[in-house]
Amino acid sequence: MATAQPQWQPPPTPNESVRARLPQLSVYNSLTRSKTPFVPLDGEGRKVGWYACGPTVYDDSHLGHARNYVSTDIIRRILSDYFKFDVTFVMNITDVDDKIILAARQQHLLSQWLAEHATVDSDIRDTTTKAFHAYIEKNLPLVAHDTTPHDWSHLANKAYGHVLKGQSLANDGSQPGDKEAKVKMHLRTAGSAAEVLLGSDPSMQNITAKGSGVLLPYIDSLRKHTVTGKDHDIFTILTKRYEQRFFDDMAALNVRSPDQVTRVTEYGPQIVDFVKQIEQNGFAYENEGSVYYDTTSWESTGGVYARLEPWNRNDKELQQDGEGSLSTKKTGFKKSGADFALWKASKEGEPSWESPWGVGRPGWHIECSAMASDVLGKQFDIHSGGIDLAFPHHDNELAQSEAYWSKSGKESKQWVNYFLHMGHLSIQGSKMSKSLKNFTTIREAIAKGDWTPRGLRIVFLLGAWRDGLEITGEVIKAGRAWEDKVDNLFLKIRDVQLREERLRSNKNGITNGINSLTFSDDEIRAVADELEVAKHKFRDALCDSFDTPTAMRVISDLITFYNSQKPSIVPDVIAMDLGRWVTEMVVMLGLDANHKPGQLGWSGLEIPEAAKAFVIPLAQLRDKVREQAKAGGVDITSLGRFDDKDTIYSPNQPYANANADFQRKIIELGSQSAQPKDFLAACDHVRDQILWKLDIYLEDRDGLPALIRPLSQSLREERASKDAAVASKAAAKERAKIDAEAAEKKKLDQGKLSHLDMFRTSEYSAWDSDGLPTHDVSGAEIAKSRAKKLRKDYDRQKKLHETWLGTQRADSV
Template identity: 55%
Template sequence: MATPARSQPPWKEPSSSAPSKLAVYNSLTRSKNAFVPIDPEKVTWYSCGPTVYDDAHLGHARNYVTNDILRRILKDYFGYNLQFVQNITDVDDKIILRGRQQHLLAQFRQKNPTITEEVVDTTSKAFDAYIKKNLPLLGSDLSPENFSKESSEKYASVIAGKALEGTGPPSDKEAKIKMHLRTAGSAATALLAPSKTSESDVAEFFAGAEDVLLPYLDSLYGSSIDANDHSVFTKLTQKYEGRFNEDMQALNVLAPDVVTRVTEYGKEIVDFVAKIESNKYAYATSDGSVYFDIDAFEKTEGNHYARLEPWNRGDKSLQADGEGALTKQSNEKRSDADFALWKSSKPGEPSWPSPWGPGRPGWHIECSAMASSVLGSRIDIHSGGIDLCFPHHDNELAQSEGYWCSSTGGHQWINYFLHMGHLSISGSKMSKSLKNFTTIREALSRGDYNARSLRIIFLLGGWHDGVEITDDLRKAGSSWESYVNNFFLKARDLEIHPSAESAGAGDAKVTESFEAAKEKVHNALADSFDTPAAMRAISSLITDYNSSGKSGLSDALTFDIARYITRIVRVFGLDGTTDLNDKSIGWSGIDIPAEAKEFVYAAARERDEIRQHAIAGDLSDDLLLSIISKDKPAQGQPAASLPYAEVLSTFQENLKGLAEKKASAKDFLALCDRLRDLDLWDLGIYLEDRENAPAMVRPVDAELRAARDQKEAIARQKREAKEKREREEAERKAKLAEQAKISHKDMFKSDEYSAWDADGMPTKDKEGNDVPKSKSKKLKKEWDRQKKLHEDYLAGASGSS
């Protein structure tokens, strides 16, 4: 067995009594297998790419980013030479349907630039058809006016988050009902809108009614689309392929070495189907379709169908989903499980010439033909989302092995299947069909995630396992990123402020931790790309480094550790497009702008010295001038440098101004705080003060902003609490002042009593009964207090007059 060719890693691999061998979890065997490429000089890899009819969502990001992580580890850590091929599905049932619907809606809108009676009538019929098909509990003659009331009653359990029947938890069925309720509700709102005259009204109407109009217009006019006019569909696919590529670039996903598109492989696909048919593993039907014959395939010794998920081979819903929404059940199929290799095109569907008549590829055949055309009869790795196991990848396997196998059968087309686990957010799986997804570009533009933070979350979860994004996982990802970020900042600061030459006494213990961490990382990655374990090993190494006290470590050891961690995070794709061989420490985001450095570092140096002498109480005018004379003020600087140069210049002028006023040390320290907390902070730079060390210059990041926001929130709460106390005290005093104006002799003269003595003390209650002695005592105490209060008031009023 040949040994895989690998490039020599730039660092020494950790020694071990039992060196790890790379093993990968293989969906074909449902176990971990030693990774041995077919050709030791090149690993071949085919990845199922996107079906481009809509924007990619975070569930897609999970698949493609995780796929990218494995690819990078295999290439950049283990040193394999890869040929990575990814397809673009630019024709299938979903694309045909979506492209046709969008085309017809555009025509409808062009024909009806205003909301006429015809538009309202068509939309009303579309609304009725949508409800009849998707919300059967509602009446078929339901009016938009009654939709809200009727749907709230008939689907109350679903709206309340329960199963339709009212028992058990909700499922995808209930999620779809909710989606249909939203769609119908939106259309009802559009139909009930009082005004439909302005341009914005028209746009709002169609936005609300679009999802009921699309299927309805397609049912009326879909079959009229010219099958030879592929632009109806390519207009859609080209748009979303471009947007997909933009999303992948934004997520730092490496571009494929080869991209294949279904529409560019028409001849190869037809030839592929014809070869399977000639091998007796496929048959044509009278309508011009071709089906794979599972029974004939399995009769050949060594051939097996549904090798990935044999337990699903009889699942009719999965089979139907694999055949596509536009596929009609043929009574000429030899078995319900047989699947389409080539579909005869019906009216309104694009077509290509073939020996069986005008038609189009089945969903599964495209990958088999394109992968085989580029990579040949045997491929090392095939990857995709775990939902593709059956029927898509199982059908790919069968038809490809039916194409390549000899009469004896048993051809092995793929050696390793890698399937990425699902993504769910707080328990909900994202799905285009359920319209419950967040697109990648939405998530990035809102700042929910960035390329690094999302990738860290995926790295913290096993690639083959499902990942549920919870608040705890997001916090764990943010904490890991901050931990590594702060370590990089310390290492970079050492480059500017080196340690004393005597440092290094504590190297031995940290070196031991370093070697152990490298071994842990290596063994984790060799154990089927166990990135969670590798991430923990990096965190532990930083913890051991921080716990060492650092002052006893040599700078050289710190730099070695920092460069190692830098390389690993680059291997994981956490540092943009930075070259792996770049010797710099850290990742993007830990450095201030190049145009700021000259002036910010000068301001930081001056500030450090000013603070030191102000605290010591020996800041003389001469000393101050000698400190600030080392750096020039802003004069003739490039435009990009001006804001930073002006901060330095202003700081120096303000220092001179304080010196002229003979200001106190407290004033100098306050100016230093202003430079840190306002002037530089507003430019995105922070000076982190440290004991017995120069201030660390660092960019303002999310962690610092969060800390400042929390600090300001606490200060605001204290301020508001104080203001409340002062307000309540003022109100109490004002109330007391008003009360003091009342004479003690008049205070009890109310309807509650009917008789009083000469001092105004009550003697009879309102019914004429004597006031009880116990109550009289209590009233006398109140009377005494009021007497003193009133007499003090009178004395004060007399004194001020």
């Protein structure tokens, strides 16, 4: 066998002038499993060709997809906007594969079957019951397949209760994962069908909503023969819909559109030609209308197979996942167990295209090789996707693409120089997946307010792009804290900017406040120097394989340093330089979809435009009132002109009403010669109640005007936490009061018994004149120590009884 080619062939070394211009960027490369210097194939070192594996479009995109595509977008922006590479970004749309074929055909056939029934008749019930049994038999073998809907819950719990409680399927103490998530999915699906079958009168709507999980595969098994290879519309109706929804979701997340989109269904002839060329080069063979890649032949000429994850080349489960529907076919004809399909002979109910081997369709891996090679050529710089694509998908792409372009493995050129694989988003230990149905869709998460596009991207930036990420409370908290910190910086810097603008517009050219101060050189340099240090650290982080967690920390640390300085020793020009740089970096990272050129800070910091005309004067009046009240007294005449006190209210003018109400309140307090604390209470009320309900917050600052800002989620949570603490304290106080009253009542009830009678029981036989026992029941004299204790009990009861008598006399008055 020929000598194997090296694991990685570094790009050609550029000339000295190009090297000097290139950033010192190293990238974690899955081909080397290490960080390698990034050098584009372009001789000028400017152009970068990038192919990204896009979505398989048969359902809505979920947060796991967001993790992949947002992280990809972040790296793309860093390369193009920060390092100034000219990136050509190509993405494919997989609009035909086993999952799409199955999903589209099942939905089409189920809709067709349901349309044949106007109401829930006996056929609907019988078929749904059969579908329920078939689903259990195939997917939940620990439950008898003929289990009735009535017995379902009990038997399912008996068989899989340990999985539902978070144990592994083997129940051996190992960690649960995807297998357990799949079992839970099947249990939910079967349980939903059992629920609708148990209903006394299930509607068609319920059958569709709750029974479709078991009906889809069952009706498909009965009717898939009615779908022919030319019925392409059945499949494209589904894929076109979800492709558009995918790009809508990406736009909502501020993910840039690809420079070029390629679709499998538009590349049929090119894919056939691609497979033919591999076959002609001697690296493919045909069997019953399907064409397979010949790994043995490739390696015999010096090629290497499974370069990305060689340890997985014999993993039968991954191989079967890559082969899809062909995985159930007998494979005795294969020259090697690692061989995989390039072209698949069409089966019953599948779309098909003409080919030299008969009607069929592309294999999963060949689509990317043909499309990427067509657009980007024999070699290109970057190929990306989720980490689960490394093997078999990307390993197979590499092998077949190099076999297409070369007559032998020894002579082949490396098809892709850098493979970037994004880490998964996990939920409860399992990757978020369409097939596991354990996901939250992007549009659901945003619509419900669980996430904002910015908040989600911040969380991804705080994690390394190639590492797995599980959304936890700590992760969410860290993301919000970072966002709040940047929010507060931008609000402060915008306040500086407004002050500068007011000073420039001062007709008399008078300056005052901070700008009139004299700064020492050290004071001027402190923040300026820290800013320069941050810029270098930020660049170093991005040069280190796009280390965004460190880059985000650099921004956070810079803000911390700025906040530690007194505003009086930070010149406005330095503060605004800092604000502009942070703005540029967060925009570069894609954290502001609505940024306008020249805008300082990101969007979302402004109150509604309709509010400004009323809230700004309200805040200015409030500042004056607070200042005077804190100084000891409010002089209404010095506060300036008030609006017409008879302003008419309008429910459509809440901001105007808030302003008018506050002015009325201040005038009223002034006419009553109210105390300063009453004016301060009115100021607090308008901040904490009136404006809060309008989603506006006034942030009071010592010696400075209040900051006017939109109400953030963190402020809401902080208020909710404080309210909860106050409510908890009040509840505890009320409970203590009730307990004290109960104890007091118990104590009073104890006092009903007179001390004179308390010991006149059968336990004793003689008593003195006060009612204290002198002899026990046997006639023996009470011991002195015993008598002493009895006297103490007697005196205690006497006090209780006297207290009780006092309450009785009070009640009778």
